[in-house]
Amino acid sequence: MHGIQAVHLTSVQLRGFRSYRSASAVFAPALNIVSGENGQGKTNLLEAIRLISVGRSFRGATDGEMVSWGQPSGTITGAIDDGPVRQIVLTIAPGERKQGTIDGAALNGLAELVGVLRTVAVSSDEIEQQFGSQTGRRRMIDVMISQVDRGYLTELRRCRTIVAQLNAVYRDPANDDALCDVLERQLAETSLRINRRREAFFHDFCRAVERHFSRLFGTGNLVLESRPTLPGKGELSDLDHAVDVLRESRRSARRAGFAVRGAHRDRFRVLLDGRDIESHASKGQVKIAYLAWKLAEGDFIERETMRSPVWLIDDPFSELDARRAVALLVSAEQRGQVILTNARTDGVEMLKNGHAHHLRVHDGIVEGGRDV
Amino acid sequence: MDAVLDNAVRQFMRLPGVGRRTAQRYVYHLLRQGGEQTLALASAVEALHTKIRLCSVCCSLGESDPCGICTDSRRDASLICVVGETSEIPVIEATGRYRGRYHVLGGLLNPAAGIGPDKLTFSALLRRINPQVAEVIVALDASVEGDTTALYISRLLKPTGVRVTTLARGLPAGGSLDHADKVTIGLSLDGRVQLT
Ligand SMILES: [Zn+2]
Numbered sequence: 001m002h003g004i005q006a007v008h009l010t011s012v013q014l015r016g017f018r019s020y021r022s023a024s025a026v027f028a029p030a031l032n033i034v035s036g037e038n039g040q041g042k043t044n045l046l047e048a049i050r051l052i053s054v055g056r057s058f059r060g061a062t063d064g065e066m067v068s069w070g071q072p073s074g075t076i077t078g079a080i081d082d083g084p085v086r087q088i089v090l091t092i093a094p095g096e097r098k099q100g101t102i103d104g105a106a107l108n109g110l111a112e113l114v115g116v117l118r119t120v121a122v123s124s125d126e127i128e129q130q131f132g133s134q135t136g137r138r139r140m141i142d143v144m145i146s147q148v149d150r151g152y153l154t155e156l157r158r159c160r161t162i163v164a165q166l167n168a169v170y171r172d173p174a175n176d177d178a179l180c181d182v183l184e185r186q187l188a189e190t191s192l193r194i195n196r197r198r199e200a201f202f203h204d205f206c207r208a209v210e211r212h213f214s215r216l217f218g219t220g221n222l223v224l225e226s227r228p229t230l231p232g233k234g235e236l237s238d239l240d241h242a243v244d245v246l247r248e249s250r251r252s253a254r255r256a257g258f259a260v261r262g263a264h265r266d267r268f269r270v271l272l273d274g275r276d277i278e279s280h281a282s283k284g285q286v287k288i289a290y291l292a293w294k295l296a297e298g299d300f301i302e303r304e305t306m307r308s309p310v311w312l313i314d315d316p317f318s319e320l321d322a323r324r325a326v327a328l329l330v331s332a333e334q335r336g337q338v339i340l341t342n343a344r345t346d347g348v349e350m351l352k353n354g355h356a357h358h359l360r361v362h363d364g365i366v367e368g369g370r371d372v
Numbered sequence: 373m374d375a376v377l378d379n380a381v382r383q384f385m386r387l388p389g390v391g392r393r394t395a396q397r398y399v400y401h402l403l404r405q406g407g408e409q410t411l412a413l414a415s416a417v418e419a420l421h422t423k424i425r426l427c428s429v430c431c432s433l434g435e436s437d438p439c440g441i442c443t444d445s446r447r448d449a450s451l452i453c454v455v456g457e458t459s460e461i462p463v464i465e466a467t468g469r470y471r472g473r474y475h476v477l478g479g480l481l482n483p484a485a486g487i488g489p490d491k492l493t494f495s496a497l498l499r500r501i502n503p504q505v506a507e508v509i510v511a512l513d514a515s516v517e518g519d520t521t522a523l524y525i526s527r528l529l530k531p532t533g534v535r536v537t538t539l540a541r542g543l544p545a546g547g548s549l550d551h552a553d554k555v556t557i558g559l560s561l562d563g564r565v566q567l568t
Contacts, residue, residue: 161516168483176489179481182523186516 007307008337009049009117010079016071017092018044025366028357029081031329032339036361042341045361046121046312048076049339052088053119053310054143055098055110058126064094080117082307088116111153118147118305120297122290122328123314131290132278134227134267141268144297145201148304152197159190159263167258170250180250187262188242191230194263201300202226208296213289216327222289225269229261291328298335308336315341429500431493432458432476441474448472450506454497454525456480456513460549464511467557472509475500480517481524492521494528501532509564510538513549526567537564 008029014020019041025034034042043059047066050058057066067074073093080086090100090113100107102116130136146153166183169176206224213222230245232238246261253260270277270289277286301309311332316325332338359368377399384395402410426432427439434440441447441461451472453464458476477492501508510525512518526536539560549557 158516162520164484165482165516165520168486169488172483172488174488174490178527179483179489179520179524182520182527183483185523186519 003306004302004335005083005307006336007080007082007118007310009310009339010081010085012045012049012052012079013077014045014048014074015076016068016074017048017076018066018068018074019364020044020048020366021068021071021364023364023366025359025368027337027339027359029337031333031356032337032359033356034339034341034359034361034366035343036341038343040361041364042343042361043123043314045366046123046314046339046341049078049117049310050119050121050312051092052076052078052090052100052113053117054147055090055113056143058121058123058312060125060129062094063092063096063098066092067094078117082116086116088113111150111157114146114153115148115150118301118307118309119312120294120301120309120332121312121314122294122316123312125314127287127290131293132286134269134278135265137268137270138266140293141198141201144300145197147309148301149197152194155190155193155197156263159187159194162186162190163259163262163264166253170254170259171257175254181247184246184250185239185243187259188230188239188246191263192232192238192242195228195230195232195266198226198263198266204303205296205300208299209289209292212295213292216292216295216324216331218288220285221273222292223271223274225271227267227269228263229265229267230263288324291324295328295331298332302335310336311338311340313338313340315343317342427476430474430476431478431496432461432474434458446471450504451509452497452500452505452507453509453511455511456518456521456549460511463550463557464561467561469561475508477521480512480515481521482517489524494525497525498528498532501529501534505534507535507537509561510536510567511549511561512538522567536567538567539564 006029009027011024011026013024015022025045034045036042047057047059047061050056051066063074073091075089075091077090078088080088086103088100088102090098092098098110100113102112107113126140130140142152142156146156162183166180166187169179169183202224209224210222213220230242232242246259249261259265270293272281272285272289275281277289281289298309298311301307313329313332316328329338329340357368359366361367380399380402381392381395384390384398385392390398402413423435424433425435425437427434427437427442429438429442432439432441436443448471451470452475453470453472454475454477455461455464456477456479461474461476464470464474475493475497477494477497479487479492481487481489481492497508508525508529510522512522522538529536539557
């Protein structure tokens with residue numbers, strides 16, 4: 001693509017993070033292959049990189065689970081070449097707020113972290129925990145848009161606070177209708193702002209997912225569909241309508257004990273030949289749809305920021321047949337830095353472009369630096 | 373742990389942001405520093421209970437009831453400025469732009485934390501609205517809780533027909549009122565707008 005600036009992670013240091021008491025790794029700007037036996041910590045390395053990128057583990061792990069056994073806290077330091085070199089430091093400790101710095105300045109909340117190192121993570125954990133459900137896909141979309149739009153992340157947090165307040169009111173037997181009115185209006189406002197941003201994103205994203213699916217992976221008609229739980233596309237005139245819909249659903253919300261409509265409940269369907277993939281597609285087809293989605297994530301980040309994302313790919317050769325894994329890697333590598341883990345070596349040899357930076361993980365240590 | 377020590381630790385743990393370990397540090401600190409200072413702390417805490425009272429008009433906390441502002445006949449009784457806490461009154465006063473009266477809610481609506489309308493002084497505010505009152509200015513934090521509370525007041529006062537305004541947004545989003553500077557708050561007062 002024209003005018004896309006390459007951004008890459010130059011190094012990462014881990015202290016007290018999972019299997020790493022103290023380790024560091026240096027990466028090349030293009031393809032990096034992290035190999036090692038299973039259980040040696042290859043995926044932990046990717047998890048750490050994703051954590052300083054979006055503030056969350058792609059395995060859904062808590063901070064307590066990620067801090068090394070017997071250590072009070074864990075620290076990840078990443079250096080990023082984005083024209084100027086930028087540095088992220090993130091410290092995690094069980095039961096405490098994440099703390100960190102960007103270029104030496106203290107983080108004023110985790111939201112400031114998001115968007116400094118933009119990544120596309122590809123892992124089988126994500127297929128199972130996120131991609132396989134309509135709500136999981138909403139979370140994936142939210143993380144993706146947040147990486148390019150800080151204002152969107154702020155709005156999501158606002159929405160989450162309003163929903164927590166509203167849920168408490170719905171559960172309260174006092175049935176304060178005035179308070180419901182007020183909070184439902186706030187929820188309608190924030191939902192319409194979130195929906196407007198999602199709509200703007202969704203049109204191009206769908207087309208990209210569909211294109212990647214058919215171009216790289218064969219036949220079948222893949223379609224994405226958004227199912228907002230409130231009407232309207234974010235026009236101001238839609239607000240009163242959305243408020244009315246929330247008021248009408250108040251009784252069922254009280255019965256359920258939570259806000260059943262709003263941007264926090266919107267769903268995203270993926271249809272293969274007109275049917276939901278979670279109920280009608282084979283495991284293999286779901287994986288292919290997932291990869292198409294991931295390639296479209298890369299397109300989206302490039303288009304919105306004019307910068308390439310860093311691709312974090314966890315063990316593609318054990319998850320995919322070799323032809324598709326190679327197709328994914330070639331496509332990713334053409335666009336930017338790829339950090340991939342691999343338990344086997346034969347898959348990597350299938351890459352036509354044999355130039356790669358090799359790192360080896362063993363017993364909590366990263367060895368690397370050989371150019372092959 | 374002894375019952376006396378345990379009780380002291382428990383009392384400190386009821387303060388915001390104080391966990392068990394911090395509470396224990398406070399207790400052992402007091403035990404080490406000698407009786408005089410511990411008694412001084414105890415009597416200061418006791419005086420909060422015996423000497424400080426709620427103004428029966430504006431619900432601010434102070435040594436007299438009604439408070440100095442409510443009894444000051446030079447202040448404009450047609451304006452009521454609603455704030456969350458008594459500590460925010462000096463912030464508005466410092467702008468030098470406001471000569472009306474106040475109403476202190478005693479917090480912001482936060483149902484998730486158990487703070488519903490019954491925990492705040494909304495009914496006292498409603499009772500103060502009479503034909504003499506021309507305008508109620510809602511001056512709350514620019515947070516979700518502040519917005520909820522402002523909208524709630526606007527709804528509550530609608531039947532009275534009184535004009536309800538809120539500070540113009542010059543305040544940083546998510547910011548708390550005591551951290552804003554005088555100029556910003558002054559401008560926000562000037563640009564206050566009608567709540568729908
Ligand atoms: Zn008073």
